[in-house]
Amino acid sequence: MKPVRMIITKDQFGTITGFSRTFRILLIIAFAFVVRMELAAQESKTVTLQAQQVRISELLQQLEGLTGYKFFYEAGVIDPAMKLDVSLENAPLDKALNQIFSALSLSWEIQDRFIILRRKVSSSAQGQPIMLRGRILDESGAPLPGATIYIKGTNTGTTSDLNGQFELPVPEGGATVVFRFVGMKEQEVFVKDQQSIEIVMTTEVIGLDEVISIGYGVQKKRDLTGAVSVVNVDEMKKLKVTGIGEALQGQISGVSVTTSGDPGSMAEVRVRGIGSFSNVGPLYVIDGLILNDANHINVSDIESIQVLKDASSAAIYGARGANGVIIITTKSGKEGPARVNFSATQGWEELGKKIEMMDSKHWLYYNQLSYINAGAEWLGQPEDSTTIPNTDWQKAIFEMGKVADYNMTVTGGGKNSSYMLGGGYFSQDGVLKGPWYDRYTFRVNAEGTQGKIRFGENLSFIRTNQKLTNTWTSSFANALTMPPVIPVRDPNEITGRGYYGYGSVRYPTYSTNPVGQQETLDDKLYNNRLIGNIFGEWNIIKGLTYKANLGIDFWYGRRKQIDHAYTIRYLSVETRRNDRLWEESNERMTLINEHTLTYKVSFGKSNFEALAGFTTQTNKYKYLANEGYNQKVPGLWQIDLVSIQNNMWGSEQANAMISYLGRINYDFDGRYLFQFNIRHDGSSKFGPNTRWGTFPSASLGWRISNEKFFEPLKSVISDLKLRGSYGVLGDMQTLGNYDYQATINHSGPYEGFYAVFGEDQSVREGALQSNRVNPNLKWETKTTFNVGIDFGLFGNKLYGTAEYFDSKSSDLLVSLPLAMATGVGVDQYLADAVEWTNYGEMKNTGFEFSLGYREMAREFKYSVSANLTTLRNKVLRLGAAEGYREGWFNQVNRTEEGRSIADFYLIKTDGIFQSMDEVFAHTTQVLDPATQEYKTVLIQPNAKPGDIRFVDYNQDGKIDLNDRQWLGSPLPKFEMGIDFSGEYKGFDIAMFWNAVYGNKIFNGVRIWIESMDAPNNMPADLHPWTYDHPSKTTPRPYFGTTDNAKAQTDRWLEDGSFLRLKTLQIGYSMPETLLRKSQFLNKLRIYISCQNLVTFTKYKGYDPELSDHDVFVRGCDIGGYPPVRSYLTGVQLSF
Secondary structure, eight states: OOOOOOOOOOOTOOOSSSSSSSHHHHHHHHHHHHHHHHHHTTTTTTTEEEEEEEEEEHHHHHHHHHHHEEEOTTTTTSSOEEEEEEEEEEEHHHHHHHHHTTTTEEEEETTTTEEEEEEEEOHHHHHOEEEEEEEEETTSSSSSTTTTTTTSSSOHHHHHHHOEEEEEOOOTTTEEEEEOOTBBOOEEEEEEEEEEEEEOOOOOOOOOEEEOOOSSSEEGGGOOOOOOOOOOOOOOTSOSHHHHHHHHHHTTEEEEEOOSSSSSSSOOOESSSSOOOOOOOEEEETTEEEEETTTTTTTTGGGEEEEOOHHHHHGGGGGOOTOOEEEEEOOOOOOOEEEEEEEEEEEEEEEOOOOEEEBBHHHHHHHHHHHHHHOOOOOOOOTTOOOOOOOOOHHHOOOHHHEEEEEEEEEEESSSSSEEEEEEEEEEEEEEEEEEEEEEEEEEEEEEETEEEEEEEEEEEEEEEEEOOOOSSSSHHHHHHHHOOOOOOOTTTSSSSSOOOOOOOSSSSOOHHHHHHHHHHHEEEEEEOOOOOOOOEEEEEEEEEEEEEEEEEEEEEEEEEEEOOOOTTTOOOSSOOOOOEEEEEEEEEEEEEEEEEEEEEETTTTEEEEEEEEEEEEEEEEEEEEEEEEEESTOOOOOGGGEEEEEEEEEEEEEEEEEEEEEEEEEEETEEEEEEEEEEEEESOTTTOOEEEEEEEEEEEEEEEGGGGGGGGGGTTTEEEEEEEEEEEOOTSOOOOOTTTTTTEOOTEEEEEEEEETTEEEEEEEEEEEOOOOOOOOOOEEEEEEEEEEEEEETTTEEEEEEEEEEEEEEEEEEEOOOOTTTOOTTTTTTTTEEEEEEEEEEEEEEEEEEEEEEEESSEEEEEEEEEEEEEEEEOOOOTTTTEEEEETTEEEEEESSSOTTTTEOEEEEEEEEEHHHHHOEEEEEEEETEEEEEEEETTTTTTTTTTEEEEETTTSOGGGGEEEEOOOOOOOOEEEEEEEEETTTTTEEEEEEESSSSSSEHHHHHHSOOOSSSOBTTTTTTOOOOSSSOOSSSOOOOOOOGGGGGBBGGGGEOOOOOEEEEEEEEEEHHHHHHHHTSSSSSSEEEEEEEEEEEEEEESOOSSSSOOOTTTOOOOEEOOOOEEEEEEEEEEEEO
């Protein structure tokens, strides 16, 4: 059969515009069908072979070369030395096999790529089958209904009934009968003469003997002494998400994740809180390769995930482990015939919540009232002949989004080799009109063994195409603030640039038209990423293994931004240009070279393992960007066709790192456990005197349940282990490649660094020093202490962990402003120059709990688990001269030494003035500096009935920013995840809940829609104070400057707690008995799923889950893209 080739052409940027979603589905299904048809076609091969007195072993090798099949048979089935005469000429494969093996009294059977040989049993010997009757019980003696019983190597099988009973015909010559039940140890029994049997199935101990990755090695889960969490990947994959971070949300304790519904966006992941004054996250290690990030990795490719949370587990990664380490292992091939797995998911997305806003009639009423209260002239009276628009801006900009996910893998292998081929396509069109995201992934993992050497490779390619969301001001906020009296499009718009509706003299709102906001900017990003490594292991002698690992992470991205310069905002007409084109390219290449030597030895009850290693890593970066105005040829949009070359940037940077590492593991009799890790890192990011850092850790464990005195309790407490650890970790992510050196900013023809010199006051180009030499910059360090307990009850049906951690981050990098007098000017973006210094300190303490229960011995099998994390953050040293630092958003966050980071520092409100008597009663005693006597003063002398009453916190007789006080934290008191899964007669259900409690949210969007000091729209349920209808919660509308609209008050502070049903999935799997009859399918499952189905919260915004902007501005809702609700349908099959 000739190979089938398919060529798909793409334009220069990779945008595939001619394929519909339906064709993509058909393409993947067709490919799977071609694979299967090609396998079937092999069965019609013809064989030509002439040989005399050829050994049977040589004959089989020749047949394997001619047919492409591999022969499998049990020892003793054939005599390799036997010789045969063979004469075949274009013989069909089945006839050729019959001719060769009939003389040897062998039967054959083709299964995928293998030909299985067995001894023939004569018909007289076979006789009549024997009816085997029996009963299957669990350990308690209860019957097990639904157990699978079948004759090994055949399609003959049955299932047990409600009483655990079954009947199965067994050949008279005997056969091996397999007994299988989910959650129980599989049993095989050879049956020959007996006609009845009773099988007692025992519960399979899950998890404790699981081997997990711990960095440069593996270890049994039962022997861990550090804080390592293992993610339930099967439950995680039920979420259809763009990245690993989103899939981790709520799955394990100690890991906090915030997500967004923005297509292609990556979640923010933090392990055990904020450990730095910069936005840095955990280190990712995928198939042994240390990566800069895990963005856009296909979650379907993942086999296992472990999260290293303390110094004991993460110290092996030294200077990069301070913020946690996430180790990911992708799928690999398995011994056996080729198996194809295919999954397809199609779904829809919507906003989880719509905020009802006023229509034109109600808005006009309150807008006029705000002018009346301010004593201003209202120009918004509609003319008699004019039809006032009534625009629903949310309907205009939001739509039903779409999501699709298709994946296929082919796995297989023999005794000495295995392979996995995988491909995937993920597509997401968001709920905001305009942005979209497509991802194409391809992966090849293979490994083999030759004698004492094991070798392999892991290679993946990722292509993403994305139309970015225009977020320079938020369309989500503008969809709420735009008045309904303004149309989406205005044919009478005076500039003629886009003909969008926006504010006017009549309705002077400065909100941006959200539809025009997304349409004026066509911002597309195209990324290509190649991640791969090759490795080899050599078992030098017994217990001594050398491993070499060479890796590459190459990323190339291109961005093309077309700005049509439409007029979309009142009094914001673009006059500098007709259009703008921005193009940039980014390139990043990371090369890793690792060598480790491992020695394992056991003597008596002692087990010892030692690891020593050497690694190097180089990172290179290239960047080039160009900006031009006014295209000469409409529609071409090429940078060399602009009329004005406005700006140009470019840079090349690099850094390197060298590391030495070591680890010692020791356990005695599985009771006493010890581990020591150390890593010595050197980085070019630091000066010669501080370039090297050493990061050690040690941990101890005591498995009490293995002690003799514990034997009487093991029937209840099946496993109990205490563990503790202490160590030091490092971090350098905050620092740039050359921050310890002095840098010069030179003004080229575009940058605009100019100065005026001389008598003639000539304008001269010049250069400025942008930072000072600081050779003393060094690593950030984190010292951690961790103590925990692991337990299992009732045969580990009930299991859990409890941990306490205390971590202190020291020498944190803090940027301090520099005065011009130092001789240092501004940075490359004309901002104030800063100097990095190791001054900061921060502490995080907390508890983590996890608890699970699994019941696998009944017809209804289920498991439930929960995890809970509490965390307390405290800033010890900040480096600011004032002792505090305020966030850039309205000064509502303040970070101060002795408190947690980014606490809310606001003026407290105290209700609404209902009368002038209450205004006059709002007084305090103030010391008169002239008379040195106290006098009574009005705190808010300009207030009127309907205005907000504020608390004069410092009692100085006035309301200003000095009256702010601490009113809450954006950090939750605890986070929790609850997972449930169950199975019953082929049906399965899974639910996942996550909860956040005790945090506050500053609802910045409400400032814009409830201040009533500008002609923005207002919520439909907002009832401002009026004389006819006084309110105790909402002030009177007032156009213009008013304290009622003051941003730094708790009027906008809300409870951010929520409980969310993150995932609900219901599926059905076809029974194995029916699948075996198909002689084609091994698995067929269909399912429906919902994500973010329901959220219980008091928060008034779109969603209480916010993506934070930086560590000093947290918990502020300024109109970002919220998480969305998804409805999905899917199918999974394998053959």
